[in-house]
Amino acid sequence: MGQTNVGKTIAEKIFAAHRRDTPAPGTEVISLDAVFCHEITTPIAIMDLVEKGMDQVFDASKIKAVIDHVTPAKDSKTATQGKIMRDWATRHQIKDFFDIGENGVCHALFPEKGFVRPGYTVIMGDSHTCTHGAFGAFAAGVGTTDLEVGIYKGVCSFRSPQSMKIALSGKLAVGVTAKDVILAIIKKLTVNGATDLVIEFTGETVAAMDMSARMTICNMAVEAGATCGICPPDRITAEYLWPFIQGEYANIEAAVADFQKWHSDADASYVSVVEMDVTPLAPQVTHGYKPDQVKDITEMAGTPIDQVYIGSCTNGRIEDLRAAAAILKGQRIAANARGIVTPATPAIYRQALAEGLIAIFMDAGFCVLNPTCGACLGMSCGVLAEGEVCASTTNRNFNGRMGKGGMVHLMSPYAAAAAAIKGVITDPRPLIGK
């Protein structure tokens, strides 16, 4: 933190542009461009605001809401959560509310709708909100009270951002994905290695990644403790967002040039810089109950599995389904295993149908679920029994996460699909396109 360093990181630039207050040295209250809401963490905020006579929203156009964790409702309690959201959205004329038929996993759905832009500040009562940093935004998961204040006042408090730079170089080998990259990074950092930091993902590898891959790496930044993951917004960002921003720019080049203002300065200060060459990286998999317990998949080969789950905000996008289908095409799930695939949004589902991917999954013996968070956190369908093992494309392997006494091995869609047809954890690379 030398005084000669006057440059700013992306996060510092975003904070400078949104600063509302500095209630204490090192703490900033920032204004919010978007407050995202889902039915698990929002209803208690709504009920508390109602009870306190504060049932207002700071700006209905900046609130985006979805029912995604348990949908369709599985019981009276989840039906009530949905009803509270629905009534609230109606009461406050929240136009961007996504209910059954239009709903999907929040961190896949909201980017698809163009709700996140470079330089934005976003909060949601969901730790994987860090996903949206893929667009060059500051997006942070928060608790219900922060969400409540966000809904009511449009502000949130954070420590002045301190960033860690992760510079990725090299080209990913065939069968190795953004999921393997982020698992390798979490292994290196540990689950506490980036606590209270913003992780800036940079370098030629990130520059070559599509938005789906960038969302995958930013999604799991929180598993290393990070407040947010951020990728510098570039032409790939602009092309993804073009349908939503074309009215604001003469052409894509103009958007790309404008996004430069949300790039870190060359002399910006970082708490630490981590460099990683991804070229030699092999497919990765977790073992144990922490997401930093990661091995090369070859070290876990032969571990029997009971269930395969392909979906979630980490890996439920069309690119993920294509990857899994490349292995599953013409194959059948092993006799000892069962498979569940959950396209993360209706648009992804529709696209997967159009491309014949859903037929490949069904021919292989998979159950195709509607878009929902599903098995990832064991709240509704796809819960494991005691002692069962799941090969999963999700983001957390905590004890009990997918059901009490279950074990979750986190891996890429290629690796999960390979596990499905072999019935054991296996290196997916020899199976691609077979």
Add this chain to the structure above:
Amino acid sequence: MKTFGGQAIFLDRSDINTDEIIPAKYLTEITKTALKPHLLEDLLLDGQAFDAHSQAMQEATVVVSRANFGCGSSREHAVWAFEVNNINLIIAEGFARIFRQNMFNCGILAITLEKAHIDALFALAQKGAVTVSVDLTAGRLKATSGDAAYECAFPLNDFDRELVGAGGWLTYADQRY
């Protein structure tokens, strides 16, 4: 203002996550009190299931733990589950950002101490039941077990102090923004 302290329970593990503190299947509850019986239900200590309904747990109002406490899911239910079980203070070597913020947002105290201090508190617990008292103004904490005691200063920034004083972030923000 709330007072903070009382008898402590010691959770000797780093990286205790919010899924262990309150499993997701209970997130369908829309009242905080419904979480009460399920606190720490999936916690493993030394690979063994933790007894969340022990006498010591029933009597505790303070939790002492290791690094990265409350990591994982953002669910404020984890803080509420402690709150409805009368826990008013958590002392750890470190907290996950969201969990720590949720504590102060609810007007509950989260104290971060250096490892040496945490080790000293765990050592004190070897002698018997530990009672913790906190002087918020002076920023000092005292832990006693029988005749033995350990005292140290703790850091608390002005914003966190004001959140505790206001009883949480909603009241603070409503008055100020």
